Amino acid sequence: MADKFYITTPLYYVNASPHIGHSYTxxxxxxxxxxxxxxxxxKNVWFLTGTDEHGQKMQKAAQDxxxxxxxxxxxxxxxxxxxxxxxxxxxxxxxxTTEERHIKIVQKVLxxxxxKGDIYQAKYEGWYCTPCETFWTGTQIQDQICPDCKRPLExxxxxxxxxxxxxxxxxxxxxxxxHADFIKPQSRRVEMLSFLKLNQLTDLCxxxxxxxxxxxxxxxxxxxxxxYVWFDALINYISAVGEFDSKDKYNSVxxxxxxxLIGKDILRQHAIYWPIMLHAxxxxxxxxxxxxxxxxxxxxKMSKSRGNVVSPLEMVDKFGIDVYRYFLLRDVPFGxxxxxSEEAIIKRFNDxxxxxxxxxxxxxxxxxxxxxQGSIPQLEIDKIQFDNKGNDIKEKLKILSIYEVRxxxxxxxxxxxxxxxxxxFINMANKYIEDTKPWNLLKDKKENELKAFIxxxxxxxxxxxxxxxxxxxATAESILEQIGKEKIKKGKxxxxxxxxxxxxx
Ligand code: MSP
Numbered sequence: 328m329a330d331k332f333y334i335t336t337p338l339y340y341v342n343a344s345p346h347i348g349h350s351y352t353x354x355x356x357x358x359x360x361x362x363x364x365x366x367x368x369x370k371n372v373w374f375l376t377g378t379d380e381h382g383q384k385m386q387k388a389a390q391d392x393x394x395x396x397x398x399x400x401x402x403x404x405x406x407x408x409x410x411x412x413x414x415x416x417x418x419x420x421x422x423x424t425t426e427e428r429h430i431k432i433v434q435k436v437l438x439x440x441x442x443k444g445d446i447y448q449a450k451y452e453g454w455y456c457t458p459c460e461t462f463w464t465g466t467q468i469q470d471q472i473c474p475d476c477k478r479p480l481e482x483x484x485x486x487x488x489x490x491x492x493x494x495x496x497x498x499x500x501x502x503x504x505x506h507a508d509f510i511k512p513q514s515r516r517v518e519m520l521s522f523l524k525l526n527q528l529t530d531l532c533x534x535x536x537x538x539x540x541x542x543x544x545x546x547x548x549x550x551x552x553x554x555y556v557w558f559d560a561l562i563n564y565i566s567a568v569g570e571f572d573s574k575d576k577y578n579s580v581x582x583x584x585x586x587x588l589i590g591k592d593i594l595r596q597h598a599i600y601w602p603i604m605l606h607a608x609x610x611x612x613x614x615x616x617x618x619x620x621x622x623x624x625x626x627x628k629m630s631k632s633r634g635n636v637v638s639p640l641e642m643v644d645k646f647g648i649d650v651y652r653y654f655l656l657r658d659v660p661f662g663x664x665x666x667x668s669e670e671a672i673i674k675r676f677n678d679x680x681x682x683x684x685x686x687x688x689x690x691x692x693x694x695x696x697x698x699x700q701g702s703i704p705q706l707e708i709d710k711i712q713f714d715n716k717g718n719d720i721k722e723k724l725k726i727l728s729i730y731e732v733r734x735x736x737x738x739x740x741x742x743x744x745x746x747x748x749x750x751x752f753i754n755m756a757n758k759y760i761e762d763t764k765p766w767n768l769l770k771d772k773k774e775n776e777l778k779a780f781i782x783x784x785x786x787x788x789x790x791x792x793x794x795x796x797x798x799x800x801a802t803a804e805s806i807l808e809q810i811g812k813e814k815i816k817k818g819k820x821x822x823x824x825x826x827x828x829x830x831x832x
Pocket of ligand 1: 337352561562591593623629
């Protein structure tokens with residue numbers, strides 16, 4: 328396919344309800360997918376999300392809920408789909424790891440790698456962390472405590488299957504070094520390279536004996552074992568969009584993925600295990616893996632055990648869908664951690680949305696209503712000579728979407744600074760109104776100037792709405808509907824200020 332864009336999100340564990348961290352990745356992916364659809368056409372963009380439904384955590388959560396794992400997953404998946412519907416997430420496909428189309432490809436991958444000798448059987452003795460589903464060797468741990476989650480480890484000894492990660496370490500280091508865009512942002516690339524420099528990779532244990540874990544995909548060459556949940560889940564990125572042929576060659580019109588969006592905590596699985604798995608299968612790695620930061624609550628990570636998990640639905644009910652989307656994409660540069668609080672949302676709401684954007688739209692519509700009875704003067708902006716400020720705006724109209732927003736989004740995935748560029752423009756227009764003082768133009772009978780001025784502002788608003796559409800789809804639509812082409816349809820102010828939260832709820 329000539330120019331296409333295949334974007335993915337992680338597959339979310341369905342052992343608990345979705346929280347704001349999950350919604351962050353999907354809103355970011357949705358914004359990019361919408362933006363790219365506009366550039367490449369709908370049929371050249373594929374946006375995949377879904378759920379990770381196997382493994383110990385799921386088995387345990389289902390048990391606690393008194394349900395069979397599949398029944399539990401079927402119930403939980405509805406919460407994720409419901410949330411994505413509410414947040415306007417325009418995914419093209421939703422994959423569940425318990426679907427047949429996925430299981431079939433996972434077993435095929437296992438079969439190919441086993442035949443090739445990249446998966447082998449060995450006796451495993453070591454320490455296991457059940458909540459993290461991670462094995463540790465004696466030298467990696469202290470006091471029998473998990474180095475990641477600090478919970479007690481279990482000593483185990485069993486026969487398992489291993490994937491030869493170690494064999495491919497030199498290839499991976501070369502690959503990362505020679506592909507500057509493979510891991511982003513740059514700080515994460517450096518982190519992975521230094522990890523690989525300091526550590527000799529050990530082969531990855533990719534099976535669990537059935538007596539310890541029954542909820543997983545059976546290994547085709549050893550039905551007594553199920554597949555390790557990470558090895559299973561990563562394969563979704565290819566199982567959703569392609570097939571292996573009779574010569575074990577993978578075919579897909581979408582692969583390689585253009586972008587895997589993930590959180591920083593799952594970078595190692597994506598930047599180490601996954602490219603090595605693909606390389607062993609003779610499949611090209613994804614073009615870019617971007618790891619974003621975390622949303623923290625009062626500087627600490629959200630977690631069920633701390634009881635500080637924020638529900639996206641609650642935030643949307645309080646502030647509205649597009650306000651929530653705007654806040655997440657605007658408040659923190661993509662890649663860094665941010666502090667989530669309702670006070671911070673209210674500040675963004677009042678400053679950026681009510682004062683800047685809402686005000687620009689409302690006062691312009693009011694002027695059109697007052698001075699031109701709701702009809703927008705129809706002039707060709709290109710042919711008009713404005714004063715300096717007007718000319719600056721005219722110039723900016725030309726570059727805003729084709730250059731400024733594009734660079735920020737397509738090259739750097741920097742939502743926050745793309746929005747900043749749009750806001751610079753909004754503020755420029757607000758300042759233009761204040762400096763021009765249109766009521767004086769009317770008083771001095773400068774009707775042509777007034778017409779040109781209004782015409783320019785209407786165009787600015789249309790352009791702002793166009794650029795905002797991937798970030799705030801419903802708001803953009805409502806602005807475009809209100810401003811119209813010839814006749815306006817003025818509605819209520821888009822974002823009435825929040826003076827106290829009670830007033831809004
Ligand atoms: N199932 C695995 C992913 C498999 S991908 C083949 C998983 N699931 S998860 O539900 O635990 O996490 C999914 C994503 O949510 C991760 O990218 C993680 O970084 C992100 N977040 C979880 N908490 C977060 C915040 N507090 N803030 C931002 N994102 C965070 O891992």
